[in-house]
Amino acid sequence: MSFQPEKPLIVQSDRSILLEVENPFFSEARQALNLFGELVKSPEYIHTYRITPLSLWNAAASGLSAQQVIDTLQAYSKYGVPPTLVKEIDEWMGRYGLLRLEQAENQLLLLCDDPLTLEEIIGFRQIQPHLDKRITPTSVLIKPDSRGLIKQELIKLGFPVDDRAGYLQGEHLAISLKSRTAKGASFALREYQIQAIDSFHAGGASSGGSGVLVLPCGAGKTVIGIGAIARLQTATLILTTNATSVKQWISELLDKTDIAPELIGEYSGQKKEVKPITVATYQILTHRRKTTDEYVHMPLFSKRDWGLIIYDEVHLLPAPVFRMTAGIQARRRLGLTATLVREDGCEEEVFSLIGPKRFDLPWKVLERNGWIAQAHCQEIRLPFEPRLRQQYSGATSQQKYRIAAENPRKLDVIKRLLNRHQDGRILIIGQYVEQLTQIAAELGVPCITGRMAERDRERLFQQFKNGEIHCLVVSKVANFAVDLPDANVAIQISGTFGSRQEEAQRLGRILRPKSQENEAYFYTLITRDTSEQEYARQRQIFLVEQGYRYEIIDLEQLS
Incomplete structure (x- = not known):
């Protein structure tokens, strides 16, 4: 295929895909890639994706065909798709559904339309403890308690199982959705x-x-x-x-x-x-x-x-x-x-x-439709004092991260951001309890950590919901399943190294739709030229894949 410079992808035979950020087709190509690829890194100008067997099996399970994946890559690729990769996509996606679990006369069967493949499967040592006996050239009886175990072993061998063995009905429970909530608001599933x-x-x-x-x-x-x-x-x-x-x-x-x-x-x-x-x-x-x-x-x-x-x-x-x-x-x-x-x-x-x-x-689809708040993400890079820079240089890698995360200059930035969002509902989120308690004491606001009794946490969260408290300092206990719908500003001062899931959950704390200005602000404070800066890049990968852009500014640029 001839070179087509206007297209945004370079597809390589090692299953990696390079996506040009400044290309006019960037957004639509990224959205298509998310269906079957994984974002590996996202520097400013070129994003790198990879195709894995698992990403292809998930795509196949959701109804995508190998030909659709190949057509998508060809539609956006500057140089076409390497024949070896076409073959791999065909082979890997073809494996989903090749093996099926089904019930027949209260017996659990592993089925395969290709007798030779089934012969190969039952020859694996780790599979044999879960087998009962061969029934036909294309079916083998599985031990009743091995339904999950054999799926685990087969996926490790590169053979995902399409489980069609059905389910127990379970105990009946009559339950209906209301049309109005307890407070009288109308309710229906979106x-x-x-x-x-x-x-x-x-x-x-x-x-x-x-x-x-x-x-x-x-x-x-x-x-x-x-x-x-x-x-x-x-x-x-x-x-x-x-x-x-x-x-x-x-x-x-x-x-x-x-x-x-x-x-x-x-x-x-x-x-x-x-x-x-x-x-x-x-x-x-x-x-x-x-x-x-x-x-x-x-x-x-x-x-x-x-x-x-x-x-x-x-x-x-x-x-x-x-x-x-x-x-x-x-x-x-x-x-x-x-x-x-x-x-x-x-x-x-x-x-x-x-x-x-x-x-x-995709997160951005919900944002466009107003179902979640429009998020503005900003990474603010701070310098070290010379004394701490010297301490950092002589520390171990784990110590270096904590020294950078606990940079005292972050407190000044927090105060400036609080002044910027005087009417906001603000969460200051971090990893290290000592750092959090010191900041909370300096600001005169409550601090919630895992050491706090559950009833006291609930009371403070409720006061925040009611508008009695406008700022909370919270540890990682607030990463998950804390419903604070009016929170619209998050200031992240430290985190669990390069955790992408934590970054997503923390942004999620402020994404509930707002009744008035449907916008949210997510700030991450980073010590410049340290391991914390590299971990921040790793943390942001998932959200960049979802379409969020992090504006990176130095402290001197903060208004």
């Missing part, structure tokens, strides 16, 4: 929320019923989960990140459905209720006194005949819950998240045990 539920449910077919819905913070993932419960009319176990989130799920259920309060249970450190709808934390499920002890609360998975299990913030799912999930594959499983990025690299576990990505709504 169009994209209905689409997300439809994608998961698939009309009740065995092709649906498990998978992950990816939507921005502020898009109403809790409401989507509640809509799925109402669609299925079944007893549901909801797993979430912390006690605050448990209370928010219960509050939303009571506000937006006709469910009676006595049918909702809280299973946490404070209460151990098991009701037709039970909301629990990951922490309580994985609690044990000693590392050699059993997980005493894991039997919650079998305490009722659950028809649906919802994994809130599925990207944070701990390993013991993965292991338990492997044994409950006959239950419908719904994962909710703003990002499928896992810092531990366990995306394949999510795919095989929770299910593939069923729905992914």
Whole structure:
């Protein structure tokens, strides 16, 4: 194919893709790439994507074909698509659906239309413990308790399984969505929320019923989960990140459905209720006194005949819950998240045990439609005092990051930003408790950390919602599932190294739509020419992929 300089992509045979930021087709090419590629790095002028087997399998599970992926690359590529890559895309996407799990006469079968491929599969040593016997040239009987385990092993071998074995109906639960909330406001699912539920449910077919819905913070993932419960009319176990989130799920259920309060249970450190709808934390499920002890609360998975299990913030799912999930594959499983990025690299576990990505709504699409606030992201780079620069130079890599993160000059910048947003509802977010408490004391505002009692956290969050408090200093306890809809300014002073998921969650704290000016401001304070600057670049990758641009300014430019 001839060189076409006006196009924005360079597609390479090593599965990497270079995207020109200044090209007129940048935005539409980026949106197309997000369906099947992963953003690796995003410097100012060239963004680098890569195609992986998992990114292609997720695309295939959502209905995209290999030819559509190839056509997209060809449509935007300056030099065409290398034949070797065309072949790989064809091969990898062809593997999704090649192996299927189905039920026949209460038996679990692994099916493959190609007898030679099935022969190869059953020859793998790690697969054999899960097999019972060969039935036909294209089918093999699987042991009843191996449904999840064999999917885990096969995806490691490069063979994703399309699980069509169906689900238990679960205990019936009559539940309907209200048309008005408890405060009298009209309520109905938004169009994209209905689409997300439809994608998961698939009309009740065995092709649906498990998978992950990816939507921005502020898009109403809790409401989507509640809509799925109402669609299925079944007893549901909801797993979430912390006690605050448990209370928010219960509050939303009571506000937006006709469910009676006595049918909702809280299973946490404070209460151990098991009701037709039970909301629990990951922490309580994985609690044990000693590392050699059993997980005493894991039997919650079998305490009722659950028809649906919802994994809130599925990207944070701990390993013991993965292991338990492997044994409950006959239950419908719904994962909710703003990002499928896992810092531990366990995306394949999510795919095989929770299910593939069923729905992914770009953040900027919701922003354009006014469903989330328009966000302005700014990275402010600060200098070091000479004394601290010398201390930094002689420190270990981990010490260097903390020294840079705790740069005392950040306090002055915070004060200037507070003055800029005098009418704002402001969250100052950081990693290090000592730094946060010192800043809170200097500013005379409350500080919320994990050391604070749950009831005191709830009281301060409520005062912030009510407008009694306009500024809070918060640690990473506020990263997840804290509903502060009026927050419109976030000042990030330190974080968990290069965590992309944390960056997304923190921006998400301020993205709930605003009743008046629907805008939000996200500031990140960085010490210039330090490891903190490099970690910031890593943290921003996911949000850049979603279409956000970080304006980078030096302290001297701050007005």
